[in-house]
Amino acid sequence: MDNLELIKSLARQSPTKIVLLVIDGLGGLPDPQTGKTELETASTPNLDHLVAGGICGMSDPVAPGITPGSAPGHLAIFGYDPLRFKIGRGVLEAVGIDFDLHPADIAARGNFGTIDEAGLVTDRRAGRISTDKSTELCRLLNGITIENTTVYVQPVKEHRFIAVFRGAGLAPDISDSDPQQLGVTPHTIKGLKPGSQKMANIANQFITHAKTILANHHPANMVLLRGFSSHPNFPTMNEIYQLKPAAIASYPMYRGLAKLVGMAVLKTGNIFEEEIATLKHNYHAYDFFFLHAKQTDAAGEDGDFNRKVANLEQIDNALKALIDINPDVIVVTGDHSTPAVLKGHSWHPVPVLLYSRWCRPDKATTFSESACLSGGLGRLPATRIMPLAMANALKLEKFGA
Amino acid sequence: MDNLELIKSLARQSPTKIVLLVIDGLGGLPDPQTGKTELETASTPNLDHLVAGGICGMSDPVAPGITPGSAPGHLAIFGYDPLRFKIGRGVLEAVGIDFDLHPADIAARGNFGTIDEAGLVTDRRAGRISTDKSTELCRLLNGITIENTTVYVQPVKEHRFIAVFRGAGLAPDISDSDPQQLGVTPHTIKGLKPGSQKMANIANQFITHAKTILANHHPANMVLLRGFSSHPNFPTMNEIYQLKPAAIASYPMYRGLAKLVGMAVLKTGNIFEEEIATLKHNYHAYDFFFLHAKQTDAAGEDGDFNRKVANLEQIDNALKALIDINPDVIVVTGDHSTPAVLKGHSWHPVPVLLYSRWCRPDKATTFSESACLSGGLGRLPATRIMPLAMANALKLEKFGA
Numbered sequence: 001m002d003n004l005e006l007i008k009s010l011a012r013q014s015p016t017k018i019v020l021l022v023i024d025g026l027g028g029l030p031d032p033q034t035g036k037t038e039l040e041t042a043s044t045p046n047l048d049h050l051v052a053g054g055i056c057g058m059s060d061p062v063a064p065g066i067t068p069g070s071a072p073g074h075l076a077i078f079g080y081d082p083l084r085f086k087i088g089r090g091v092l093e094a095v096g097i098d099f100d101l102h103p104a105d106i107a108a109r110g111n112f113g114t115i116d117e118a119g120l121v122t123d124r125r126a127g128r129i130s131t132d133k134s135t136e137l138c139r140l141l142n143g144i145t146i147e148n149t150t151v152y153v154q155p156v157k158e159h160r161f162i163a164v165f166r167g168a169g170l171a172p173d174i175s176d177s178d179p180q181q182l183g184v185t186p187h188t189i190k191g192l193k194p195g196s197q198k199m200a201n202i203a204n205q206f207i208t209h210a211k212t213i214l215a216n217h218h219p220a221n222m223v224l225l226r227g228f229s230s231h232p233n234f235p236t237m238n239e240i241y242q243l244k245p246a247a248i249a250s251y252p253m254y255r256g257l258a259k260l261v262g263m264a265v266l267k268t269g270n271i272f273e274e275e276i277a278t279l280k281h282n283y284h285a286y287d288f289f290f291l292h293a294k295q296t297d298a299a300g301e302d303g304d305f306n307r308k309v310a311n312l313e314q315i316d317n318a319l320k321a322l323i324d325i326n327p328d329v330i331v332v333t334g335d336h337s338t339p340a341v342l343k344g345h346s347w348h349p350v351p352v353l354l355y356s357r358w359c360r361p362d363k364a365t366t367f368s369e370s371a372c373l374s375g376g377l378g379r380l381p382a383t384r385i386m387p388l389a390m391a392n393a394l395k396l397e398k399f400g401a
Numbered sequence: 402m403d404n405l406e407l408i409k410s411l412a413r414q415s416p417t418k419i420v421l422l423v424i425d426g427l428g429g430l431p432d433p434q435t436g437k438t439e440l441e442t443a444s445t446p447n448l449d450h451l452v453a454g455g456i457c458g459m460s461d462p463v464a465p466g467i468t469p470g471s472a473p474g475h476l477a478i479f480g481y482d483p484l485r486f487k488i489g490r491g492v493l494e495a496v497g498i499d500f501d502l503h504p505a506d507i508a509a510r511g512n513f514g515t516i517d518e519a520g521l522v523t524d525r526r527a528g529r530i531s532t533d534k535s536t537e538l539c540r541l542l543n544g545i546t547i548e549n550t551t552v553y554v555q556p557v558k559e560h561r562f563i564a565v566f567r568g569a570g571l572a573p574d575i576s577d578s579d580p581q582q583l584g585v586t587p588h589t590i591k592g593l594k595p596g597s598q599k600m601a602n603i604a605n606q607f608i609t610h611a612k613t614i615l616a617n618h619h620p621a622n623m624v625l626l627r628g629f630s631s632h633p634n635f636p637t638m639n640e641i642y643q644l645k646p647a648a649i650a651s652y653p654m655y656r657g658l659a660k661l662v663g664m665a666v667l668k669t670g671n672i673f674e675e676e677i678a679t680l681k682h683n684y685h686a687y688d689f690f691f692l693h694a695k696q697t698d699a700a701g702e703d704g705d706f707n708r709k710v711a712n713l714e715q716i717d718n719a720l721k722a723l724i725d726i727n728p729d730v731i732v733v734t735g736d737h738s739t740p741a742v743l744k745g746h747s748w749h750p751v752p753v754l755l756y757s758r759w760c761r762p763d764k765a766t767t768f769s770e771s772a773c774l775s776g777g778l779g780r781l782p783a784t785r786i787m788p789l790a791m792a793n794a795l796k797l798e799k800f801g802a
Contacts, residue, residue: 027761029759029761030761030762035762037761058779062407062800063404063407063785063788064778064781064785064788064789065408065785065787065788065789065790065791065792065797066407066411066788066792066797066800067792067797067798067799067800068799068800068801069799069800069801069802070801070802071801071802072800072801073801082800082801083407087801089802092801092802096802342759344799345799346759346792347789347792347797348761369761370763370764373763373775373777373779374775378779379779379780
């Protein structure tokens with residue numbers, strides 16, 4: 001019996017409420033000047049209050065040494081082992097723009113590219129056309145219908161877009177048209193399994209249509225498709241945890257991920273204070289809230305140590321309002337570390353704090369990497385966070401008699 | 402997806418260099434007089450320097466409570482789960498004397514034994530004949546050819562030897578001739594799977610030849626073979642990690658293990674200082690170096706606490722030259738603990754330190770069991786050491802988007 005099956009067999013509904021705050025890229029590394037990480041530098045009285053009354057530890061989103069992308073980092077926190085629950089390339093792109101993917105849809109990652117008169121690919125990114133231009137071209141291609149299948153084409157950024165095929169009897173097991181090299185023609189897409197030839201034919205017809213429509217839009221005179229994949233149809237958080245979960249996130253990627261695990265997505269504003277306000281407004285209607293704070297990761301990626309510190313302080317300040325709501329369980333963690341000195345995601349384990357009246361307290365009194373290192377939760381895989389939150393919310397039955 | 406597949410999918414080449422020093426039998430137990438372990442007693446300023454600038458922890462080579470042999474202990478550190486990657490008895494003996502095993506070879510563990518006139522085994526160890534005598538007898542048997550298969554016979558120690566069968570179409574799935582009891586005749590070897598009867602016939606013919614040749618060498622007038630096994634053909638470290646790895650070890654067993662995972666084996670001297678000199682001389686040509694220090698284990702096995710302390714200090718002293726080379730990542734650990742008070746390998750977890758500029762520092766400032774217990778790496782399976790080394794060398798791509 002795996003972790004999810006175990007939890008599913010023990011989960012029960014109850015009136016208690018869980019709030020999970022994911023501070024994106026939370027973990028850091030010391031500033032060489034001060035020897036303190038971003039979190040250790042920031043003044044965070046509200047987080048410290050939660051730590052002092054709760055328990056903390058260090059979590060590995062995937063495994064020690066593995067640097068997670070945002071999708072596996074979040075899936076792990078939601079309790080889904082990211083080595084088992086995988087999201088195809090096309091679907092991930094669709095999720096990234098919060099496209100409303102249906103269970104039977106097939107999504108592909110697309111590039112606008114350039115072909116010459118002989119049909120050979122000369123640029124796989126069409127000179128990195130602007131997002132505006134890409135948006136205009138996607139509008140031309142969006143809604144084409146082939147054999148009762150509608151193709152939804154939506155811009156992502158610059159030359160990148162998604163193509164989502166919605167129809168009956170479509171299978172994702174088809175090859176790419178993107179040859180991933182120059183000087184050759186795009187590949188004809190082929191069915192890779194019995195039953196997937198229909199999808200291959202539709203995709204090839206779409207490409208032919210698109211080529212005609214784009215003929216006068218050099219350098220973006222061709223589409224290159226890859227990573228065809230279907231909605232992963234993960235078990236929902238309601239099925240596993242008996243929760244009624246809601247996501248409050250200002251960035252589309254995180255709303256998309258939340259939808260994949262069956263969360264309701266609530267409308268909110270662009271700043272974290274607004275997310276807390278949204279939580280307060282909807283507090284009666286759900287028993288699990290996933291809040292996402294993005295700015296910390298962006299600051300880390302930019303290598304801006306001080307901005308990450310300021311973002312942490314801003315989040316902390318907004319938490320006063322959350323503490324006043326007094327949820328039964330508050331979990332604060334990150335989907336991965338993003339140390340400003342590394343300017344990117346990293347493999348370093350991520351601080352986690354859990355606050356509830358049923359925590360066995362530890363000695364930690366501040367929320368920091370060094371305090372979490374000797375915290376009462378120890379070092380744990382991120383997939384263990386949800387079972388602990390559920391337990392502290394008294395939402396798990398005893399295992400065995 | 403298992404750990405190795407995951408790492409393989411993420412590994413990339415880069416100019417950074419990793420040095421892995423295995424101090425054999427590193428972990429210890431306190432001297433009852435002082436309350437300090439061997440490592441805590443030794444003065445180790447260079448190891449302490451690495452700990453202060455790095456991160457440390459405790460590793461379990463196989464699992465808590467399991468005492469590892471040298472082979473599983475090393476395989477785990479190289480990243481190969483020793484419960485999955487197994488080495489047959491015959492192959493392990495061949496590896497132990499650094500025999501140059503070919504991929505299709507079949508190796509057996511051999512004993513010289515004694516049979517009486519009725520052919521019944523009266524001594525399975527031929528009175529533990531001397532290694533000199535065994536070497537002489539092996540010379541008589543070495544190179545016999547049967548059905549185009551050559552049998553290489555090499556002494557190990559006292560009555561022990563290896564017989565390696567090199568030919569075409571040989572299978573390891575055959576029974577033993579060694580009856581493992583007295584008063585019976587040696588067993589006729591049988592094929593245990595379709596296709597292994599040829600190998601059984603050749604082995605039986607070899608035994609008949611050997612019996613004739615040894616007839617006048619009582620008490621060593623018979624050979625007893627067991628543990629027929631083939632080269633495990635593990636994926637190489639190059640295949641998994643994209644590394645160009647080299648082993649520097651003065652003891653044959655460790656060179657043999659290194660070869661099994663595809664390391665180049667460099668010529669070196671018998672003392673640890675020479676291993677560091679070999680590293681320095683070959684530093685440009687490889688990006689991963691496995692150094693092995695043996696004396697600590699031997700001292701522990703002898704129950705000589707003070708000699709183990711002195712050996713640790715000698716290793717530490719030589720490390721100054723390694724630190725001056727300034728590799729990107731230095732890992733120091735052991736393949737198991739060998740506490741002098743236990744006079745043997747033990748199940749106790751093993752100190753591990755990792756030094757790189759990207760470590761998140763912990764509070765440890767000395768290399769000792771007690772410091773490692775609260776180190777930033779926490780307690781981890783030894784198979785996680787390589788992924789961490791790779792991550793710190795910036796040789797792993799991000800997992801997922």
